[in-house]
Amino acid sequence: MAVGQLWTDAGQAQCVDLLDLNTRSGIATTYFGAWGSGGNTPLVTDTTLQLENPEARTAILAANISQPLSNTCRWTYSLTATAVRTVQETGVLTAVTGGTLINHIVHGSLSLVAGDIVTYTVDLVLKDSSE
Amino acid sequence: MSQDTVFGKADVKALIKLQKADGRTLYYQVVDQKNIEISEQEYKLQGGI
Numbered sequence: 001m002a003v004g005q006l007w008t009d010a011g012q013a014q015c016v017d018l019l020d021l022n023t024r025s026g027i028a029t030t031y032f033g034a035w036g037s038g039g040n041t042p043l044v045t046d047t048t049l050q051l052e053n054p055e056a057r058t059a060i061l062a063a064n065i066s067q068p069l070s071n072t073c074r075w076t077y078s079l080t081a082t083a084v085r086t087v088q089e090t091g092v093l094t095a096v097t098g099g100t101l102i103n104h105i106v107h108g109s110l111s112l113v114a115g116d117i118v119t120y121t122v123d124l125v126l127k128d129s130s131e
Numbered sequence: 132m133s134q135d136t137v138f139g140k141a142d143v144k145a146l147i148k149l150q151k152a153d154g155r156t157l158y159y160q161v162v163d164q165k166n167i168e169i170s171e172q173e174y175k176l177q178g179g180i
Contacts, residue, residue, distance in 0.1 A: 004161070004163055004164035005134075005142075005143040005161065006134060006143060007134060007136060007141045007143055012137060012138070016137075039164075044134075076180055090145070103143050105143060105145045105161060106164050107147065107159070107161040107164060107165070107166055108159070108161070108164065108165045108166030110147075110149060110166070112149075113151075114152065115152030116149065116150065116151050117149075117150040118147060118148070118149055118150075119148040119150070119179075119180070120145060120146070121145065121146040121147075121148075121177075121179045122143065122144070122145050123142070123143065123144040123145075123178070124142075124143055125141060125142040125143075125144065126136075126138055126139065126140075126141055127139055127141065128140070129139045129140060131139075131140065
């Protein structure tokens with residue numbers, strides 16, 4: 001298992017719910033990128049970032065979601081530091097507050113000052129067992 | 132490396148572009164909770180914008 005980069009259980013459940021005609025209408029399909037300072041290894045059971053930073057989540061518009069391959073969903077989003085920040089985790093969620101955490105990535109620590117911009121490109125690649 | 136899921140397997144990959152307020156731009160690929168610095172060319176080859 002890739003260390004530190006996960007498709008969460010909640011994200012997997014959302015995918016199943018989108019396939020199910022009985023549940024899909026109730027699924028939020030808006031996406032927001034968030035960042036935080038937590039550095040612990042993420043777990044598939046995570047439902048939030050560890051220590052989300054106070055900058056508002058970035059709405060990820062359809063133009064910033066793509067499929068570079070038919071089995072891959074790509075989200076691209078940027079966040080701007082409004083003060084000195086440490087950033088060590090990111091995730092895509094379905095709401096501007098709360099929401100479902102689709103994926104959770106912990107990365108090397110970045111020390112930011114006000115005005116620094118981080119752009120994340122996050123790919124979710126689904127494969128069968130032989131791939 | 133892949134994550135086993137109910138669907139089979141999944142990979143979550145991440146790229147980072149860091150635009151510093153002083154004008155510098157740095158590019159990273161995330162591997163096992165580490166930021167591996169890569170070139171702008173490699174960043175774009177992997178789909179970064």
